[in-house]
Amino acid sequence: MEISKKVILTGHFGVGKTSLVQQFVKQKFSESYLTTIGVKVDKKQVDVDGAKVNLILWDLAGESSAIKVPKSYLLGTQGIIYVFDVSREETFAYLDDDLLELKKSMLEVPHVILGNKSDLMNEEDLASIKSKVPHEVAFTSAKENTNVEEAFLNLTKMML
Amino acid sequence: MNLNELKLAYFKRRSQIVVFDHDGIVLESCNTLSSISNGINLFEEIPFMQGLQHEIAKLRIGEPVIYNCIHTSVFDYQSFFDFIIRKVEDGDDVKWVWLIYDFHEQYENILELQQQRNVSHLQKTSLQKVNKNLVEEIETLERINEGLKTSGSSNILIKSDNQLINVDMKDVLFFEAFGDYVKIHTSKQVHVNYNRIKNIETKLPEDQFVRVHRSYIVRIDKIENIEQSSLQIGDKIIPIGQSFKSSLLDRLEQL
Ligand SMILES: Nc1nc2c(ncn2[C@@H]2O[C@H](COP(=O)(O)OP(=O)(O)OP(=O)(O)O)[C@@H](O)[C@H]2O)c(=O)[nH]1
Numbered sequence: 001m002e003i004s005k006k007v008i009l010t011g012h013f014g015v016g017k018t019s020l021v022q023q024f025v026k027q028k029f030s031e032s033y034l035t036t037i038g039v040k041v042d043k044k045q046v047d048v049d050g051a052k053v054n055l056i057l058w059d060l061a062g063e064s065s066a067i068k069v070p071k072s073y074l075l076g077t078q079g080i081i082y083v084f085d086v087s088r089e090e091t092f093a094y095l096d097d098d099l100l101e102l103k104k105s106m107l108e109v110p111h112v113i114l115g116n117k118s119d120l121m122n123e124e125d126l127a128s129i130k131s132k133v134p135h136e137v138a139f140t141s142a143k144e145n146t147n148v149e150e151a152f153l154n155l156t157k158m159m160l
Numbered sequence: 161m162n163l164n165e166l167k168l169a170y171f172k173r174r175s176q177i178v179v180f181d182h183d184g185i186v187l188e189s190c191n192t193l194s195s196i197s198n199g200i201n202l203f204e205e206i207p208f209m210q211g212l213q214h215e216i217a218k219l220r221i222g223e224p225v226i227y228n229c230i231h232t233s234v235f236d237y238q239s240f241f242d243f244i245i246r247k248v249e250d251g252d253d254v255k256w257v258w259l260i261y262d263f264h265e266q267y268e269n270i271l272e273l274q275q276q277r278n279v280s281h282l283q284k285t286s287l288q289k290v291n292k293n294l295v296e297e298i299e300t301l302e303r304i305n306e307g308l309k310t311s312g313s314s315n316i317l318i319k320s321d322n323q324l325i326n327v328d329m330k331d332v333l334f335f336e337a338f339g340d341y342v343k344i345h346t347s348k349q350v351h352v353n354y355n356r357i358k359n360i361e362t363k364l365p366e367d368q369f370v371r372v373h374r375s376y377i378v379r380i381d382k383i384e385n386i387e388q389s390s391l392q393i394g395d396k397i398i399p400i401g402q403s404f405k406s407s408l409l410d411r412l413e414q415l
């Protein structure tokens with residue numbers, strides 16, 4: 001049986017949302033930055049515990065401060081991936097407010113928080129970020145393909 | 161062609177109307193942008209539509225849901241679209257109408273503007289970060305140097321080529337301004353330090369060094385000879401600035 005799940009990716013601009021999708025869907029990475037406007041919709045089928053799940057990935061344009069997502073984009077969302085950039089503190093300083101805002105617009109849906117660009121930091125810095133962010137965070141690197149597939153599969157399992 | 165037709169001509173070429181039923185099955189399509197056959201299931205074939213089935217079913221009659229700036233493909237047609245989905249009554253039946261507008265050109269322009277905004281913001285924050293690190297380093301060095309000065313040491317710590325170097329003031333021949341940097345010429349080598357010559361001047365023991373030019377501070381006991389408008393240290397001729405001349409002569413007289 002096939003199931004479809006709509007997932008949105010959100011977070012500040014330049015944190016690597018599009019790069020994570022690109023790595024996950026096409027196993028590609030590009031150093032150059034091309035911003036997303038509106039939303040880019042992509043699809044990838046995954047196999048989780050014997051179930052075929054079509055992940056419909058809504059890769060949203062990032063904001064510079066608080067996350068403002070048009071209501072219609074959120075309709076039918078079943079999972080959220082919130083991405084920040086471990087090398088830019090401004091992208092996780094207001095994580096709490098952003099999450100609250102998202103929760104207000106949607107009923108509680110499963111979410112994962114990803115600290116991306118882990119390749120730019122050492123273990124010590126990552127541990128210090130973990131202690132600063134009062135949520136469960138998984139570190140990823142779209143560049144080096146570290147923990148990317150795991151993060152998407154983890155969310156898929158939470159949605160099933 | 162009347163004015164209204166003329167106005168709408170652009171949209172006719174750039175838009176498409178698709179009518180579908182509760183299960184997402186296509187009943188009709190005008191196929192201007194993408195060829196969609198009747199009987200196709202949109203909830204299975206169009207990524208954008210997947211996952212939206214329940215939300216679309218819940219719409220009230222006539223109430224539209226509007227999606228701006230969706231970058232995706234409708235079958236083999238990839239572009240930036242605006243979508244409007246509306247539930248309509250057709251006799252006893254209800255149907256859904258999906259309006260597709262292709263706004264590729266318009267959104268490409270917005271993309272360019274947003275790209276410029278984001279890139280300049282990222283450059284600004286990364287420069288601020290570099291600057292903050294440099295300022296912190298300078299402050300630390302100044303604290304250490306202040307300590308050395310009060311302990312009577314003749315050494316100074318400077319950062320050059322990412323290394324901390326302990327320079328003995330007795331070895332210094334002269335300092336030379338070089339853009340945002342200062343070159344420290346010693347008898348053995350030249351160090352380059354991110355600093356301002358004005359800042360260096362305040363740190364040096366007054367009885368040993370003198371400013372002779374906007375860009376030069378020299379160690380007094382290394383001066384070999386002085387002419388009208390220059391002096392010599394080793395084989396280097398250093399200019400004497402007009403405004404620094406009298407203070408230099410005063411200092412030499414005191415010796
Ligand atoms: N070093 C490193 N760079 C990355 C990584 N992921 C993304 N980048 C770079 O970061 C920049 C921004 O990446 P995007 O994926 O476009 O960021 P985004 O979050 O989609 O940005 P918006 O669409 O503007 O919201 C690009 O130059 C990428 O090459 C990573 O894991 N490590």
Ligand SMILES: [Mg+2]
Pocket residue numbers: 017018019034035036059060061062
């Ligand atoms: Mg993007």
